[in-house]
Amino acid sequence: MAAKKIKLFVDAHSFDKEFQGAQTFIRELYNHLLAHRPDIDIYIGAHDTDNIRRLFPLLPPQNILPYKNRGINILRFVFDIPAYIKKYRFDFAHFQYVSPKKMAGCRYIVTMHDMLFNDFRKDFPILFSLTRNYLFGRSIKNADIKTTVSDYSKERICNYYQIPADEVHIIQNGVNNSLLQYQSSKKKAEDWVAEKFGIRNFILYTSRIEPRKNHLLLLQKYLKLKLYEKGISLVFIGKASIKTPGLAKLIKSLTPEQERFFRWIPRAEQADLAAFYRACRLFVYPSKAEGFGIPPLEAAICGTPVLCSSETAMKNFGFFAPYTFNPANHTDFEQKLLLAAQQPPGDAFTSQVARHVEQQYHWQKSSTIFYNLLQANFHCHETKNSDLRHEGHPELLWRV
Incomplete structure (x- = not known):
């Protein structure tokens, strides 16, 4: 019997805006996983699906999930993403900085790239810093898998939000030729x-x-x-x-x-x-x-x-x-x-x-670290589910 594939959803909303480093992180990490990890079933959500199709050529077209254009981008957390998680029963959902309300059975991965809006507040609008401090903090604290991209960012995140260092994993950016x-x-x-x-x-x-x-x-x-x-x-x-x-x-x-x-x-x-x-x-x-x-x-x-x-x-x-x-x-x-x-x-x-x-700085190294995190968390979760089945509590397992 073939091993169960890990079903993973990626919020790629950042590709609907001007260029930023998070785009490089998502593009390179997931193109590498698509090419080398067939045991992960990857789905990507965004408004501009044509752009996603162009940037992720190995992604099956049916795995590109469109967000509806409601005028307010954050509404994807209220409508689109919860609906997709429920429909496809994802094992994991990966977000940059901000995640929606938790849904049973789906483990959230949050990558927080920096804390600059707090450390350099004079360089950001006040409302920008205040809203992000709350939303980013809530998201990273509640994440099942917490990641960032550098030693510096890890130290600042752990210090500011009082998160134990062993809970934050570094998936550093890479470059390729x-x-x-x-x-x-x-x-x-x-x-x-x-x-x-x-x-x-x-x-x-x-x-x-x-x-x-x-x-x-x-x-x-x-x-x-x-x-x-x-x-x-x-x-x-x-x-x-x-x-x-x-x-x-x-x-x-x-x-x-x-x-x-x-x-x-x-x-x-x-x-x-x-x-x-x-x-x-x-x-x-x-x-x-x-x-x-x-x-x-x-x-x-x-x-x-x-x-x-x-x-x-x-x-x-x-x-x-x-x-x-x-x-x-x-x-x-x-x-x-x-x-x-x-x-x-x-x-x-x-x-x-x-x-x-x-x-x-190469993506093979970073994607391997990320893949191992997924596998460890996935198998740990599967073991807990098996224990619940044996104890006669199938209602606790998933699936909403």
């Missing part, structure tokens, strides 16, 4: 960006635009150092997520010459993003707070020189040293930006960093 499939060389990537966007010889920063991401600091130092006079452009890729008034004001004040060397691209297709990563002379990541920090690793895997913040979760990225900095030390950042922009690290250094990232 799929970004290298689009252009066969740095020269081809440079030509791609030049032909499509009219940009050459540039510094790159990819991230949603929020105060904590420090786009303002990077643009200020770029202008102060007059790198545009040296023919070096600055490119931001990412959608505005939280208002950053100082940045908007500075961009409006740019001179015609400065404007010519500055580009802000709200959204880029994967092939374009890959080209930008490989073509840039330097990738800079000045963020003062991250739950993990995927973009500098993506840049590194492409063989690109990286100048990276060393704060919060990025303290683990010591392999970028000496091209690291504390963004609170503006003088140090300015000096290192000038040095790295004029004399980027050579191929030997960037190749060494790329190898380290490839060995340390």
Whole structure:
């Protein structure tokens, strides 16, 4: 008799919004599980089902569950998701940050990527922090399986919500070399960006635009150092997520010459993003707070020189040293930006960093940890159910 498959539902609502790190986490983790773990029957819920079909090519079409468009996204927790859990009798349901009310028989997995809305409250709207503090806290405390993506985030979650450390499991983000499939060389990537966007010889920063991401600091130092006079452009890729008034004001004040060397691209297709990563002379990541920090690793895997913040979760990225900095030390950042922009690290250094990232941050390792968590919890639950059957209490087992 074939072993029972684990039925797992994934809330992929994050794919209905602007790009964020949670999308990479879900996409890479579940594509790896779909490819290598046939004993898991995966279902994914979202509004944009065409997008899910494109991003998860191995997912059976019948396993894509559409959310109804009710105008208020959180209503999926009230109507769509409970109905799907009841209909399909899922063993597990996986949520990012927020989960609905518990349903009997289905164990909830909650991945909380960071606590930045509490640790850096000045960088978030007050209502944003208050609502998330309550909803995220309730969800992670009540989860059957609690996960996060870094040592830093685990420490902050356990500290703030008083959760024992052994209850929170780290499923770290990974990177893969799929970004290298689009252009066969740095020269081809440079030509791609030049032909499509009219940009050459540039510094790159990819991230949603929020105060904590420090786009303002990077643009200020770029202008102060007059790198545009040296023919070096600055490119931001990412959608505005939280208002950053100082940045908007500075961009409006740019001179015609400065404007010519500055580009802000709200959204880029994967092939374009890959080209930008490989073509840039330097990738800079000045963020003062991250739950993990995927973009500098993506840049590194492409063989690109990286100048990276060393704060919060990025303290683990010591392999970028000496091209690291504390963004609170503006003088140090300015000096290192000038040095790295004029004399980027050579191929030997960037190749060494790329190898380290490839060995340390890969989805096979993360998906194995996640899979083992599922298996241990599933078999423990099945054993308890068997005990209940023998005790004559079938009404306690499932199934609502």
